[in-house]
Amino acid sequence: xTPERYKSKEDTMPPxxxxxxxQEMQDLNNDGIDRRGFLKCMAWAGTGxxxxxxxxxxxxxxxxxxxxxxxxGNFSFAQISxxxxxxxxxxxxxxxxxxxxxxxxxxxLATAPEFLLHTGDISHLSKPDQFDTVDQVLKGASAKDVFFxxxxxxxxxxxxxxxxxxxxxxxxxxxWYSFDHKGVHFIGLVNVINLKSGGLGSLGAEQxxxxxxxxxxxxxxxxxxVFAHIPLWSVYPEWGWGTDDxxxxxxxxxxxxxxxxxxxxxxxxxxxxxxxxxxxxxxSTAFPQPAPGQAASPGPMKVPAERLRSVLGVADLNYLxxxxxxxxxxxxxx
Amino acid sequence: MKKxxxxxxxxxxxxxxxxxxxxxxxxxxxxxxxxxxxxxxDNFSFTPQTLTVSVGATVTWTNRDDIPHxxxxxxxxxKSKVRDTDETFSYTFTKPGTYNYFCSIHPKMTGxxxxx
Numbered sequence: 001x002t003p004e005r006y007k008s009k010e011d012t013m014p015p016x017x018x019x020x021x022x023q024e025m026q027d028l029n030n031d032g033i034d035r036r037g038f039l040k041c042m043a044w045a046g047t048g049x050x051x052x053x054x055x056x057x058x059x060x061x062x063x064x065x066x067x068x069x070x071x072x073g074n075f076s077f078a079q080i081s082x083x084x085x086x087x088x089x090x091x092x093x094x095x096x097x098x099x100x101x102x103x104x105x106x107x108x109l110a111t112a113p114e115f116l117l118h119t120g121d122i123s124h125l126s127k128p129d130q131f132d133t134v135d136q137v138l139k140g141a142s143a144k145d146v147f148f149x150x151x152x153x154x155x156x157x158x159x160x161x162x163x164x165x166x167x168x169x170x171x172x173x174x175x176w177y178s179f180d181h182k183g184v185h186f187i188g189l190v191n192v193i194n195l196k197s198g199g200l201g202s203l204g205a206e207q208x209x210x211x212x213x214x215x216x217x218x219x220x221x222x223x224x225x226v227f228a229h230i231p232l233w234s235v236y237p238e239w240g241w242g243t244d245d246x247x248x249x250x251x252x253x254x255x256x257x258x259x260x261x262x263x264x265x266x267x268x269x270x271x272x273x274x275x276x277x278x279x280x281x282x283x284s285t286a287f288p289q290p291a292p293g294q295a296a297s298p299g300p301m302k303v304p305a306e307r308l309r310s311v312l313g314v315a316d317l318n319y320l321x322x323x324x325x326x327x328x329x330x331x332x333x334x
Numbered sequence: 335m336k337k338x339x340x341x342x343x344x345x346x347x348x349x350x351x352x353x354x355x356x357x358x359x360x361x362x363x364x365x366x367x368x369x370x371x372x373x374x375x376d377n378f379s380f381t382p383q384t385l386t387v388s389v390g391a392t393v394t395w396t397n398r399d400d401i402p403h404x405x406x407x408x409x410x411x412x413k414s415k416v417r418d419t420d421e422t423f424s425y426t427f428t429k430p431g432t433y434n435y436f437c438s439i440h441p442k443m444t445g446x447x448x449x450x
Contacts, residue, residue: 089400089419125402125416152439156402156416197408197436198444239378240442297377300400 073321075182078106078113078143079227080314081264082284084153085134086124091287091300092308095124096133101333102285102314103141109316113143114181119264119282120151120192120229126158131166150175151229151265152192160193176207178214184319185218187211189228191243201230201243201265208245212252220255223319223326227262233272233279236292241266250277260326262315266298269313269330280328283313310334372396373445375403375417378437380445387427387449394424406438413438 083099092098106113116138123130131154138146148167155163160174171177174190189211191201203211215224226232232249235241243249253259259277267289270281287300288311295301303311313332320327371387373380375397387393395405397417405414405423411433414423427433427449437443 091400125418153402156404156439192439195438195441197434197441199441238442240440297379297399299377 073182074319076109076111076113076316076318077115077117077181078109078314078316079117079119079262079282080106080285081119081229081282082121082151082267082286083118083134084121084124084284084286085130086127087286087300089287089300091302092312095286096137098309098312098333099134099137099285100140101309102312103137105314105331105333106316107140107142111316111318113316115143115145115147116141117186117188117227117262118146118148119227119262120149121153121264121284121286122148122151124153124286126154126156126162128162147179147186147188147227148175149188149228150190150192152195155192160190172210173206174204176210182319183321184223184225185215187214187224187226189226189232189249191228191230191232191246196244199244200237200240201228201232201246203243203245203249208248208252211249215252215256218256221257223258223260224253224256225260225262225317225326226253229263230265231263231270231279231281232261233274235266235270235281239292239298241292241298253277258326260317260328262317266292268311269315271328278326278328280315282315283311283330283332285312285314285333288312370394374398375437375443378403378440378443380435380443383444384446384448387447389428389430389449390426391449392424392426393447394422396420396422402439403437403443404439405435408434408436 080102084095085099087095106116122134150160150163150167154160164171164175168175171188174193176188176190178185178187180186189203190207191203193202194204195202226249228243230243231241232243232246254276257276261277261279263279263281264284266281267284267287268281268291269283272279288303289298290301310332313330316329316331318327318329319325369388369391371385371391371393373382373385373393373395375381375395376399378399378401380395385393395414395417397403397419400419402416402418404416405412407413412425412435416439417423427447430449433447433449435445435447
């Protein structure tokens, strides 16, 4: 499905609409896509609007509905990213407090997530005490299982050896792995190791071969969730916001009806749907970064203190077994 | 008389040595005669991007960003530890040549040192 075919959601945008599932069924039966309306919806990302992906059609709804009530096979998980523990510059002098706020947000969700994904830059400088602090704060989350992938800040100086020692017990290579949860296949990838001069994020041949084998046996109807630190689509290569060999990885996923790709690294929400694949980048829990090309560099963006928590956040993902959809809610910490 | 001449010569030599040692640091950092030279890191960029120095020169990189960076030679000639804000890395170039380098965590950041 091409972007031009997206349904206009202008009439469903205001936050007073009703039941998401009814909404979703209704949208599945509608035609008449309007790109302008779709882009307008995009602007709501991060302000508490819900997105449901169903057959490639994005559906928006207000944050806070209990999507999973009583439906067997449905579940939620939450994504947090870029906690940069140890960062203490003016853009956020207290990253512990904002990570704690993210955990509080997760614990307050209408549907308790069954596990957490952390999409990297756990620490700012790969220091043991920084990882310790994150682990300690995340212990306060209602969801006890946390699945990590490293960001470039987690593999400094030792090429990821200490990250692997801590988080890579069940991982392959530089820390990649997959697991299944209630019929959904999750793939955690590492694209921050052995980066080449002038290049972008990199998965590397060994990991690509592993991924090819990993998905080969899966049925085409299996929903796939891929998570990695650096975006697996070309967000803004000028700032390194992309992955050199992501196309090869996505090529292995062409046969699947539903693929969701979750990333961090860019410290802002961004979303794109391309064919069967929904790409989504989450906010940081530590500090915001500028929109692509809107500053001299992608460095930390200082906003007034009272605004900081409105540009940090978590993503809540709700999987509905019928009709196979994944709703993504970006929720700020404000 | 002879002693004075020797002293005078010695003084000249001392002055010359002092001049040699201090004058390069007064010059723009991209001049070929520099014995010490600096590269700054601001906004995810190395400045100057191409630095020309003489054999024996010591180059010091200073990170002025709020984000850590590294300085890594593409040919494994030198490799810094991660450098956080205001931290530095120095390397002395003992052989002529062109040394390309980059930040291994932000590989779009590249630079070059030409040693003559």
